[in-house]
Amino acid sequence: MRTRAAFGRVGYMAGALALSLGLLGGCSAPSVSTQTGGPAVAPAQDRDALEAQIAEVTQALRALGPGVDPDEAARAARIAVLKPLDWAREWQVVDAPLVHNVKVVNGFREKGVCQDWADAMEIALHAEGFRTLDIHRAIANARNIKLEHATVIVTADGQPWDSGLILDPWRIGQGRLYTARVGEDDRYSWESREAVRAWTREWKARALAQQG
Template identity: 45%
Template sequence: MKSPALTGGAFHFCVMRSTTAALQNNSYKTTISWGETILRRTFLIAPVAALALAGCSAKPILDPSDAQINALAATIRSLGDHVDPVEATRAANIAYKYPIALAAEYGVEDAPIAHNRKVNLGKKPRGLCWHWAEDLQARLIQENFETLDVHRAIANGLNPILLSHSTALISAKGDTMYDAIVLDPWRHSGTLFWSKTKEDKRYKWYPRLEILTERQRRRLAYEGDL
């Protein structure tokens, strides 16, 4: 069974282009190249991904309870004295309920890694972590909150071994993503996981734009354009 890292066209492109460039130069750079990063990530993750795919059924998505929504709303309100309680409650409702609609739209039937594989093979339309983050972010932005900001973040984005992960976050108006709340429906296949950014025990988050900029800088440096 292939690792998800082997199935995406973008991964194939990066590996082939970087490897070809290295062969043409008749040498490999001493620093970790963009292509080497992808290759290491592929071969080191493949066994782990295979194990994850072994139990590939998604847990049933249950409707959130009032207590769950109220707990998230209370935590959003606690982000700042100027946070509107009505907006906090509205954001909490969307964060819990909209991913349930997305799971149906994506056709989620499996655990996250297994569903990722189906998306990369073209068997499912969407459902990678950044799809969840992008769609939840867009839905929250539609609310035009006056006391809240919506952010995006990436974890493991520059890690040569671990697969990167994306999420949406919500903060008090004017605050950064480091003082926000992670809203991650991908982690449990549509059932919302949330925590304060710095309290997430699984992922260390960084601003999305910061990670994408650094990836681009490294890619250009490897290809000799910097």
């Protein structure tokens, strides 16, 4: 039998969820479902599908440039497809992305917003010490009222960040990887993290000057 406190907590979550879904415009999934309990890690029968996705991502990484080492592309693809499923289990991600965001914001989960996925992906890829692939960070919605979205982008060594491949395990939900070339993403307009940080510094400097 649920206590009044338990019912209050459920009501609080429902209210927070409704408010957040109404306000959050960035860091948003293509569609939002409030259903819970989906698998955070693919069952055994889906291993073939995962291997097929790894092969697709490997090919997409190799297509970034003739100098990309095939072994490095394969290693990066395997990390990008499989590691987020481990993080989803570790972070107890069983909901649609926005629903899980609400849980994090309200203290019911520790991690799982887009920034967490991007940080973990960046760390995992950098740990491989790739020589023919560069790891970049990008941000969307930094200059408008929508919430920011963060991702990792991989390019061939020495190539500009906006020529790269987006590796976004947040967008679809539960650690399932979304990939696209930067110029082919029809949902987000990306900026390099460096450009966003420079803009933020300038904005703060102007604000301080106006106060003075």
